[in-house]
Amino acid sequence: xxxxxxxxxxxxxxxxxxxxxxxxxxxxxxxxxxxxxxxxxxxxxxxxxxxxxxxxxxxxxxxxxxxxxxxxxxxxxxxxxxxxxxxxxxxxxxxxxxxxxxxxxxxxxxxxxxxxxxxxxxxxxxx
Numbered sequence: 136x137x138x139x140x141x142x143x144x145x146x147x148x149x150x151x152x153x154x155x156x157x158x159x160x161x162x163x164x165x166x167x168x169x170x171x172x173x174x175x176x177x178x179x180x181x182x183x184x185x186x187x188x189x190x191x192x193x194x195x196x197x198x199x200x201x202x203x204x205x206x207x208x209x210x211x212x213x214x215x216x217x218x219x220x221x222x223x224x225x226x227x228x229x230x231x232x233x234x235x236x237x238x239x240x241x242x243x244x245x246x247x248x249x250x251x252x253x254x255x256x257x258x259x260x261x262x
Contacts, residue, residue, distance in 0.1 A: 157198075160238045160239075185218055188218035188221060189238075197241055200242060204249030211245065212246060215235065215239040
């Protein structure tokens with residue numbers, strides 16, 4: 136029983152870290168995105184695909200994670216992986232640093248919380 140309470144507490148802590156982290160991450164992404172003074176008409180196709188996954192896909196995933204943790208976390212993780220794939224295909228290497236992973240970390244926490252929920256077991260009777 137004590138282990139179960141500790142597990143619930145850990146999930147609750149992770150849930151609130153994911154929520155606060157998503158707000159911080161999205162706020163910082165907005166500051167960078169709008170502060171950069173990007174000109175959409177000068178973007179290449181690769182850059183547009185990259186932006187579709189990061190920050191757009193990451194943002195959608197984190198917003199979904201507030202209500203549907205598994206869905207939101209999955210969208211965030213898949214968007215991050217797709218972003219890395221696009222960048223690798225375009226440049227022959229992955230982006231440097233851990234910054235993209237740190238921005239997406241709240242999505243990973245949402246996924247952890249959603250997958251940690253106990254699921255009811257359905258018993259099917261065959262007669």
